[in-house]
Amino acid sequence: MEHSLFSKPKELFIDVVNPRDYIQIDSVSHMYQNLKASVQKPLKMILLYGRPGTGKSMLLHKLHHDLSKHQKVFMIDIPIIDENDFLRVLAQKIYGYVNREAITLTTFLELASAVNYPQTPIVLLDEAQLYSTALMEKIRLISDARALKFVITLHKTDDEDIIAKEHFQTRIWESIELQNASPEELKIYIQKKLLKSNCFDVANMINDKNIKIISRLTKGNYRDANKLMFSLFSLYAWFEEHHPSKINYNSLKPKYIEMAAIHTGLIHA
Amino acid sequence: MLNIPSLERRWLKYKIKSYFPYILFSLLTVILIIVTTIFIHLEKSNKQTSPILVKQKAKDIILQPKDISPEIILEPSMQFIETMTSTVSQSTTPSVSIPVFPPKKVVIVQKIAPISPPAKISTNVITPPSLITPAIKSTTQPSSIKRDTATFDIHEIEDRFKNNSNPHLGLYIARYHYDHGNYNEAYNYALKTNSINNTIEESWLIFAKAMVKLGKIDQAKKTLQLYISQSNSDAARNLLDSFEKDVPK
Ligand SMILES: Nc1ncnc2c1ncn2[C@@H]1O[C@H](COP(=O)(O)OP(=O)(O)OP(=O)(O)O)[C@@H](O)[C@H]1O
Ligand SMILES: [Mg+2]
Numbered sequence: 001m002e003h004s005l006f007s008k009p010k011e012l013f014i015d016v017v018n019p020r021d022y023i024q025i026d027s028v029s030h031m032y033q034n035l036k037a038s039v040q041k042p043l044k045m046i047l048l049y050g051r052p053g054t055g056k057s058m059l060l061h062k063l064h065h066d067l068s069k070h071q072k073v074f075m076i077d078i079p080i081i082d083e084n085d086f087l088r089v090l091a092q093k094i095y096g097y098v099n100r101e102a103i104t105l106t107t108f109l110e111l112a113s114a115v116n117y118p119q120t121p122i123v124l125l126d127e128a129q130l131y132s133t134a135l136m137e138k139i140r141l142i143s144d145a146r147a148l149k150f151v152i153t154l155h156k157t158d159d160e161d162i163i164a165k166e167h168f169q170t171r172i173w174e175s176i177e178l179q180n181a182s183p184e185e186l187k188i189y190i191q192k193k194l195l196k197s198n199c200f201d202v203a204n205m206i207n208d209k210n211i212k213i214i215s216r217l218t219k220g221n222y223r224d225a226n227k228l229m230f231s232l233f234s235l236y237a238w239f240e241e242h243h244p245s246k247i248n249y250n251s252l253k254p255k256y257i258e259m260a261a262i263h264t265g266l267i268h269a
Numbered sequence: 270m271l272n273i274p275s276l277e278r279r280w281l282k283y284k285i286k287s288y289f290p291y292i293l294f295s296l297l298t299v300i301l302i303i304v305t306t307i308f309i310h311l312e313k314s315n316k317q318t319s320p321i322l323v324k325q326k327a328k329d330i331i332l333q334p335k336d337i338s339p340e341i342i343l344e345p346s347m348q349f350i351e352t353m354t355s356t357v358s359q360s361t362t363p364s365v366s367i368p369v370f371p372p373k374k375v376v377i378v379q380k381i382a383p384i385s386p387p388a389k390i391s392t393n394v395i396t397p398p399s400l401i402t403p404a405i406k407s408t409t410q411p412s413s414i415k416r417d418t419a420t421f422d423i424h425e426i427e428d429r430f431k432n433n434s435n436p437h438l439g440l441y442i443a444r445y446h447y448d449h450g451n452y453n454e455a456y457n458y459a460l461k462t463n464s465i466n467n468t469i470e471e472s473w474l475i476f477a478k479a480m481v482k483l484g485k486i487d488q489a490k491k492t493l494q495l496y497i498s499q500s501n502s503d504a505a506r507n508l509l510d511s512f513e514k515d516v517p518k
Contacts, residue, residue, distance in 0.1 A: 231271070234270075234271050235273065258284075259273075259276045259277065262279050263271065267283060
C-alpha cells in the first residue's frame, strides 16, 4: 500500500483543518483579503458564517496563521462554554494573568487597560453558535471597550438560523458569508490540492466530466468533496492492489465515483 | 474497511433504480408506437376494402335488368368476395355472426384482402376452367382461411349455418367439402346456398363441379347452361367448356 499511486492522494483529502493546506481559490481569496482588512478596522466585530463544510474554520485558521507573525492573536477553536473559564483563559493567554479563581468582567477590563499592546489583540472564536447569549453579551462589551477584537465563525443550518438571533443582529457586526464551491472552484480545489503534493498522474486523471459528477454529488461542499475523494482514492488503491487491469489511468471512472458516493452516503442506495 | 463487492452490488441496484423511469418511459413509447401503427394499418385496410364493396353493389345494379324470369333468378355476383371480406370487416354483414379467427391471422387476411378481389373481378378475361379452382386456391386468402378451419370443427359452422341460413356460410361449407372430396356434402350445401341466394357464382360452380364428381355430368351441364343464360357468367361458360372436353379434376 505504501507504494500505491493513490495512497498519497487519499491522505490529502482527510478532513482536517491545517492552514498550511490552504488552497487559494479566487472567491475565497477575495473574501480573505476583505477579512484581513476588516480585522484592522477599529470597533467592528467580524462574523464568518455559512453552511457546514464551506471553509469557515479553514479561513479562521489561515487568518490565525498569517496574523500571528505580526500581532497578538489567540484562537479558541474548541468553544469554552463556561463564562468564568472563558475570561480566565483569555486573561492568561493574552495578558499572562494566571489565576485559579474566577474573574469578573470588570477585573478583566482593568487587566486589559493595564497591559499595552501596540495593536488591539485579536481573538478568534470558532463554532460561536455554541456560546450562550450571556457570554456573547460579555464578548460584545469587551469589544466595545476596545480591549479585544473578535472574529467569530457561525454555522448556519436549515433547522436554525443563528444569524437571526438577537445578539448577532447589532450593527457592530461585519458579516462575511462563505458559500459552496462552483464546479470551476471545486476543480481548482481538487487539482491544486493534488498538484501541491506532486500527485501529477492522479491530477491528470480528473477530467471536466468527472468534476461535473463530483460537483453534482457534493453540491460543491468542501467537506463532502473531501470525503468523496478520500473514499474514491481508497477504492482506487483497492483496485490497484486486486484488479489493476480494471483501472483506466486516463480518467476517473464515473462508476467508481458513484460507488464512493454510495460509501460516503452522498448517494442513498 | 472498503467492501468493494458489496459496494458494486449497491451501485448496480442504484443504477437500475435511477434508470428505471427512463426504461419504463421508453418501453411505453415503443408500445404506443406499435399500437398506433397497428391501429393506422387497420384503419387503412378497412378503408381499402370498402371501395370494392361499393363497386360490387354498382355491378349488382347494372345486372338487375337481366332478371328475366321471376322463377329462376340467376345473376352473376361478386358476393363471393363479400364472403371473403366478411370474415374481415363485419360491417358488410352485420346480421351474420362470423367465425372468430385468432387476431394475428385476421391481420394477415386483411393485408391480402385488398389484393385478391381485383384479381377475381378481372376473370372477365377468358380463363380455362381448370384454372378457376387453382386461382381460388392460389390466392392466399382462401388458403389462409383453410388453415384456420383446420383448427376448428366444420360441424360447428354447419350448426351455425343451420341456425342463421347465411348463404356465405353455406358457400364456405360447400367449398370446404368440395376441397375435402366430400362431393355429396358439397352438392348439398351448394344447393342449399343457391336456394337461399341464387346469385352467388362460386356456389353454382361448386354445385356443378360436385355433380360432375358424382357422375351427373349431364345434369351439371344443364345447370351451368341455365345459369349462364341468366347470368352471362364467363367462369360458368369456361367451366362448361371444360366439361365438354373432359371431366374436371
Ligand atoms: N480554501 C481551502 N483550502 C483548503 N482546504 C479547504 C479550503 N476550504 C475548505 N477546505 C477544506 O474543507 C473542509 C471543510 O472546511 P471547514 O472545516 O473549514 O468547514 P466549516 O465551514 O468550518 O464547517 P463547520 O461549519 O462544520 O465547522 C476542511 O477539511 C478543509 O480542509
Ligand atoms: Mg468549522
